[in-house]
Amino acid sequence: MLLVVGYERAGGWEATVCGPGDDPAAIAGLDLRQVDRICTAALAEANPSAARRTLQRLLDGLKDQLIAGLTNQGLFASHELRHGVPIRPDWQDARTAGEALLDKTGLDLISGLGYQVSPHGSVAQVLTADGSRQAVAVLLHEEELFDRPGQRFGTVSPVMRGLAIAQDQGLHWLIVVRGTQLRLYPANPDVGVGRKGRSETFVELDLALLTEEEAGYLPLLFAPSALADNGTVVEILAASVDHASALGTRLRERVYVDVVPALAVAVARAMKADTGSELDEAELHEAYHRTLVILFRLLFVAYAEDRGLLPYQRNPRYTKKALKSFAREFTNNPVLEFDAESHDRWDDLLAVWHAVDDGNRDWGVPAYNGGLFADDPELHPSGDAIGRMRLTDAEIGPVLKALVIDVSSDGEPGPVDFRSLSVREFGTIYEGLLESSLSVAPGDLTIDPKSKAYLPAKSGDRVVVPAGAVYFHNASGARKATGSYFTKAFAVEHLLDTALEPALVDHLATVGRLLTAEDEAGAADKFFDFRVVDLAMGSGHFLVAAIDRMENRFATFLSDHPVPAVNDELLRLSQAAEKALGDAGGQVEIDISMLLRRQIARRCVYGLDLNPIAVELARLAIWIHTFVPGLPMSSLDHGLRVGNSLTGMGTVDEALAVFEPKAVVGQYSLFGEQIVDALGAARDRLVRVARTAEATKAEAREASRAHAEAMREAADAKTLLDAAVGVRLGRIPVPTDVDEALASGAAEVTVQAVQRLGAVHLPFLFPEVFMREASGFDVVLGNPPWEKVRWEPAPYWVGVSPGLIALPAKVREAKIGELRASHPLEAAHERAEQEHRAELQEYFKRGFTLRGGTHLELAQLMLERALKVLRRGGRIGLVLPRQSMVLAGWKNLRKALVEEHDLRLVQARNNAEWIFEDVHASYAVVFLATGPLTNGPVRVWVATSPDGIRSAADGNAIELSKENIESYSETDVIPWFVDSSDRDVFDRIRVRPRLSDSEGWITGHHDARWDFRGTGPDRALAVHAQPPGAWKVLMTAHVDAYAFDASAKFKQSISDLAKLVAKGRGAAVGEGGFVLDDTHPVVVVRHPSRSDDTRTLIATALPERDVLHNKGYVHAVAHQPGTSAESKLALLGLLNTNTLDWWVRRFVDRHVTAPVINQLPLPDWSGGHISAVADRVAVLLSRNHYSRLAGGIDLDDRLRGVSEDLTGAQDDDLLAVIEVLALEGYGLTAEDFLTIRKDFTDKGLSPRHLDLVLAHHKTRRTKAA
Structure with missing residues (x-):
């Protein structure tokens, strides 16, 4: 009633x-x-x-x-629909057109909107306008419902069937009509500002209720002009995205500045009152953990209420306690004061949380469980502690207000519309929180107005944190956490398109073949046997997006190919949800696709992270995203785990290689038999658990119990895998048999080592993944960390000394030394962490065979792990740093990728922060997608915007064969391009002989023979003074093109030149004293140099005496004996051209390395070309005060034979002619030089140089003609 x-x-x-x-x-x-x-x-x-x-x-x-x-x-932002659409310039015309359609229904309405209708089977129509197909329509009968299967639609709902048809037809929209109701659904699973899933993302008009004043919505949302490629729906979506983005930005700012700091201080204060003492570091960590648990609970409830997943406004008892009611109260009374003596609001929150966890029949809330709201003292000690806390209204009230009240751009306060925020939008908030922590202020603190970092307050500064107070900061000591490396949606979507989607197509094709063979049981077993993992998942951003894609593919497949056992499972879940909701069940739409998404989260998705808070965040995101009213939150403890995905055994074979390093493939192994038997039993139990519905809280608890029992069954396997870790660390010897391995694995020394490393063994955690035919994951996704493994002290000590990061490097180092002396407890913790990092480095060096280079990089290790845990025919989609494509330390990984996989690579640089916010523009990124090897080309695209990534297609790729890549360098470098037109220029240069090949007009190789660094073999020769007659040691800043920068300070010199000569490396005694002889290089280059610097390849000549190059700063190019002075000078000229610099920038990351130098292509220069270049180089060097060069090259003598026209020419003209000769030698045109120009700023290739090069090029061509 x-x-x-x-x-x-x-x-x-x-x-x-x-x-x-x-x-x-x-x-x-x-x-x-x-x-x-x-x-x-x-x-x-x-x-x-x-x-x-x-x-x-x-x-x-x-x-x-x-x-x-x-x-x-969730399709549009409600704010945009309410306030933006009615002020559109076409609103009045749309309103007039809409008024004439308000009394129409069914096909009359579709025709009245302007569509021509073509039947598609018995259940749908294809809608066409002006000859263009625009949408699919499904017209429901009176007794049919949007979300319920029916006689016409079989085992799926009309919406699922219609979306499947739309996708099959390549159409972007589905219109479903039921009487006076019209709904618009996007067929693309990525469309919708607050989308949750296929069947839950739509906009609806009910023409029985829409007034004439509001009739404009009908044509603006449903007419052919609305659904056109650039129609009004696209425009409203774009405005909605802008609104949601701004809403999310404001919410993120309030969370970082108002919510978390105030809540953390209140929690820490409560903990201090409970213990009666100041909080130590561990207690501060726990305080932050509890703070985030409270925040996550609040966000979950707020989102669930706005989505109608909790009975706000449907049940008066719940509504009285609801967060949305708080929000309306705060909106109606903006100056509301909060009582410092009352705990009413905290008590209301506790009541809601208990209801969500255990259920409350009077409130109409079923038991949802899931762990986030649990308060069992043994299993959830933080939840138990939160339940015993007592925060006052004055403490929690401002926090709630900041969280649920938004002040829009027009200055109007109101409740946050969480429906306009997708779960992915929350990811930017979550990732920023993972970078942050709590500290106790050592003194009064203020805020740096530029960096927003905390600094010690000086006299007169505004104190924002008093001494002794708890405060919230990120790893750089700043007040605001940014989530800088959070992967934006366009990048996630690209990797899902190129890695996940093809894998889903292959998987469902296998299921389809089983159905064709009438093996329904096999098809049911196979259907959910698709495993996706993120090995460093953070807040679960990739996994949430992957769930949407899997739901879309699975639902479409079921629409066309029913799998009886799967459909029965989903039906049972639907019935259980309706039963749990009771009378409210008829008010909630539960489509099969919602249930599919829940089961996909339980059975197909895996993730690991070192940070327990990150794992809780990921579970929260997936719970919100897969929440089904009436069903408990599914147990995600099995698939989403805390642990280091790098330190345990990634596969059983990896462990066997430790125990039996000399074994050959296929050889019988006692160790392997024991591990496989134990994991096989656990796998069988976990597969049975996965098939349970978890339709009630009791079933969810039983699933958790069964999972624990499976882990106990696999205990022997874990012990053996632990033993493999102990062996790799050198803590125990290689066992001779299984019994010895079991004993060693259970030994205290091994147990402690495994705990220190946070080691988790993937075959033990996920036996259903690794104990199946073609073991491993189907898809590995993610944006792994890029840091080095070595310890970085500054981020640690900034919590003790705010403002530390802002200090100059040397001052910062000295300050850290002082802090270590004055804070012995923190220093002891740092030493322990340093030892831990050292242990990790040793472990990784022994266990990861494809890595290279001197410094361990986590991204390297993550890529190798991904390759090893991937099943045969699986796919990878990762965000990697640019150095993965160019540095020698990655060569083994690149070789494995090229030889064993098809590759798709999008190269991009973070200009204008379009990839990562608050990250330097020089950051360069590779979006890597691999597939099964087909011997096709490596496909490369260059993107400078999200649209560039979206437009990447086979037809516009730069294609490189395996043979191409092997020919470019010694280390299988995959070149870095700036523009798709680069390929033509690149191909013409790459065919030339290389510097080290002995096939060109000069032969040379990289040289770093002198090393005067602190740990270098020549350090004893160097002094930090500058005594008379000493030779100076070059640093990077000293080297300019054709010159030395004398303004840069020299830090080292060599005074004992006799000892230098005694080294026998080209220093000799000549006329007039010590000199560099002809065996010593004359050409030197800057070693540290980035591909996006003004110039990357910067070279000059060594004089006969007085200076030396130094490894790590300035390297050289050694020449073969007998090389002419002319060729050496010409080489120097070539190295300083933009043309060769452009080539080098394809391969350099942060250093001009030996492989880069050795593989320099030489232009096809005749003797005349070489002489012409050498003459001009001699002129340029002489103008920079050179006279005699290393090896006795006499510039004055050479210049006597140079014409006055040349000696009198301007530097710009000399440089331009050398450039033109380089272009000619490589077979390049003026148009090619314009392509080269794109890679340099005006400072790196000036407009004048461009004009002169083009002019000289034209002149030479005219003369040649």
Whole structure:
């Protein structure tokens, strides 16, 4: 029953309604005419259940202050629909057009909108306008519902069937019509600002309720002009994205500045009061953990209420305690004061959390469980502690207000519309929180206005944190955490498109073949046997997006190929949800795709992270995203785990290689048999657990119990895998048999080592993944960490000394030394961490065979781990640093990628922070996708914007064969391009002989013979003084093109030149003293140099005496004996051209390395070319005060034979002619030089140089003609 009470107000008649349901909430202040139309629409339904659903749906729209008859479920921003659309310039025309259609239904309505209709089978129509197909339409009969299977649609809902047809037809939109209701669904799973899933993302109009004043929504959302490629729907979506982005940004700012700091201080204060003492570091960590648990609970409840997943406004008892009610209270009373003596608001929160965890029948809340809200003292000690805390209204009230109240750009405060925020939007908040922690202020602190970092307050500064207070900061000591390396949606979508989607197609094709063979049981077993992992998942951003894609593919497949056992499983879940919801069940739509998404999260998704908070974040994100009203939150403890995915055994074979390093493939192994037997039993139990529905809290608990039992069954396997870790670390000897291995694995020394490393063994954690045919994951996704393994002290000590990061390097180092002396406890913790990092480095060096280079990089290790845990035919989609494509330390990994996989690479640089926010523009990124090897080319794209990534297709790729890549360098470098046109220039240069090949006009190789660094073999020769007659040691800044920068200070010199000569490396005694002889290099280059610097390849000549190059700073190019002075000078000229610099920038990351030098391509220069270049180089060097060069090259003597025209030429002209000769030698044109120009700034290749090069090039061509 629905009770309606009408009453007259000054503005007209209003109504208060109560119902339907056993204990409904009263909703006041409604327009009586609208209520009358709502009742009429409900009474027109075919049965009471449908009537109740219609009433609830339409009343929800009114209570949320939407337009009557307009329902938005995550497709657009509701704010944009309410306020943006009616002020569009085409609103009045749309309103006029819409008014004429309000009384139409069914096909008449579709035709009236302007579509031509073509039947598609028996259940759908394809809609066409002006010869262009634009959408699929499904017209429902009176008894059919959007979310329920029916006779016409088989085992799936009309929406699922329609979306499957739309995708099959390559159409972007689905329109579903039921009486006066029209819904618009996107067929693309990535469309929708607050999307949750296929069937839950839509906008609806009910023409029975839409007034003539609001009729403009009909053509603007549903007409052919709306659904065109650049139609009004696209425009409203774009405006909605902007609104949601701004809303998310404001929420993130409030969370970092207002919510978490205030909440953390309140939690820390409560903990201090409980213990009676100051909090130590471990207790501060726990305080932050509890703070985030509270935040996650609040966000979950707020999101669930806005999505209708909790009974806000459907149950008066719940509504009284709801966060949304707090939000409306705060909106109506912006100056509300909070009582410092009351705990009412905290008690209300605890009551809601208990209801979500255990259920509350009176409130209409089933038991959802899941762990986030649990308070068992043994299993969830933080939850137990939160349950015993008592925060006052003055402590929690401002936190709630900051979280749930938003002040929009127009200055109006109001409740946050969490429906406009997708779970992915929360990811930027979550990732920033993972970078942060709590500390105790050592003294009064202020805020640096530029960096926003905390600094010690000086006299007169505004103190923001008093001495001794707890404060919140990120790893750089800043007040705001940014989530800088959070992967933006366009990048995630690209990797899902190129790695996940093809794997899904292959997987479902296998299921389809089983159905064709009438093996329904096999198809059911195979259906969910698809495993996706993120090995460093953070907040689960990739996994949430992957769930959407899997749901889309799985639902489409089921629509066309029913799998009886799977459909039965989903039906049982649907029935269990309706039963748990009771009377409210008829008010909630539960589509099969919602249930699919929940099961995918339980059975197909895996992730690991070192940070327990990150794992809780990931579980929270997936719980929110896969939440089904009436069903408990599924147990995600099995798939999402705390641990280091690098330190345990990645596969069984990896462990066997430790125990039996000389064994050959296929050889019988006692160790292997024991491990496989134990894991096989655990696998069988876990597969049975996965098949349970977890439809009730009791079933969810039973699943957790069964999982624990499976882990106990696999205990021997874990012990053996632990033993492999102990052997690799050198803590125990290689065991001779299984019994010895079991004893060694259980030994205390091994147990402690495994705990220190945070080692988790993937075959033990996930036996259902590794104990199957073709073991391993189907897809590995993610944005792994890029840091080096070595210890970095500054981020650690910034918590002790705010402002530390801002200090100059040497001052910072000295300050850290002081801090170590004055803070012995923190120094002891640092030493322990340093030892841990050292142990990790040794472990990784022994266990990761494809890595290279001197410094261990986590991204390297993660890529190798991904390759090893991938099943045969699996796919990888990772975000990697640019150095993965160019540095020698990655060569083995590149070789493995090229030889064993098809590769798709998008290269991008972070200009204008389009990839990562608050990260330097020089950061360069590779979006790597691999697939099964087909011997096709490596495909490379260059992107400078999200649209560039989206447009990457086979037809516009730069294609490189395996042979191409092997020919470019000694280390299988995959060149870095700036533009797709680079390939033509690159191909013409790459065919030339290389410097070290002995096939060109000069032969040479990289030289770093002198090393005067602190640990270098020549350090004893160097002094830090500058005595008379000493030779200076070059640093990077000294080297300019054709010159030395004398303004840069020299830090070292060599005074004992006799000892230098005694080294026998080209220093000799000549006329007039010590000199560099002809065996010593003359050409030197800057070693540290980045590919995006103004110039990358910068070279000059060594004089005969007085200076030396130094490894790590300035390297040289050694020449073969007998090389002419002319060739050496010409080489120097070549090295300083933009043309060769452009080539080098394809391969350099941060250093001009030996492989880069050795593989320099030489232009096809005749003797005349070489002489012409050498003459010009001699002139340039002489103008920079060179006279005699290493090896006795006499510039004055050479210049005597040079014409006056040349000696009198401007530097710019000399450089331009050398450039032109380089272009000619490589077979390049003026147009090619314009391509080269794109890679340099005006400072690196000036407009004048460009003009002169083009002019000289034209002149030479004219003369040649």
